[in-house]
Amino acid sequence: MRRTTVISVAVAVIALAGTAAAQSPTAAPPAPAATPAPAPAAAPPPPKPPATETTPANIRLIAGNCLVCHSESASAAGGMPILAGQDAKVIAAAFREFRDGKRHGTIMPRISKGYDDGVVDAVSAYLSKTK
Ligand code: HEC
Numbered sequence: 001m002r003r004t005t006v007i008s009v010a011v012a013v014i015a016l017a018g019t020a021a022a023q024s025p026t027a028a029p030p031a032p033a034a035t036p037a038p039a040p041a042a043a044p045p046p047p048k049p050p051a052t053e054t055t056p057a058n059i060r061l062i063a064g065n066c067l068v069c070h071s072e073s074a075s076a077a078g079g080m081p082i083l084a085g086q087d088a089k090v091i092a093a094a095f096r097e098f099r100d101g102k103r104h105g106t107i108m109p110r111i112s113k114g115y116d117d118g119v120v121d122a123v124s125a126y127l128s129k130t131k
Helices: 002-023 056-069 088-099 117-129
Strands: none
Touching: 056 117, 088 117
């Protein structure tokens, strides 16, 4: 009983001490209202869309998408052009033609939009090395 009281008092004292510390005049004073607001930091550049990143993982991912339609095996391709093993320059040139509106197609003109030259070259190189 007595011990409980002592502990209770000790807890109360600690709690009060905490309150006092929080209100102590040594706490940082609020910034004076006259201080002009700091100039806003320059906005960070917007993140690059994934289609412009030529990291190996991203190129593998993009090439994987191409290979969903452009099968690697003639038997599964069903008339679809096979890209795997083709010359990288030939793949890239055809891709750019779709992208730049110089070649017609059912779907490639849409797919090719948004891939910059760095990605086109990297994906084409990847596909040319795919067997
Ligand atoms: C949804 C299916 C599909 C996907 C995904 C796809 N393609 Fe195609 N691709 C086609 C079709 C269909 C054609 C024939 C042209 C057309 O109709 O657009 C074609 C044609 C091509 C050609 C011309 C080949 C030739 O010999 O004439 C190239 C190069 C090509 N695609 C590259 C790519 C690349 C690179 C990717 C991945 C970024 C890709 N394609 C993703 C369907 C696809």
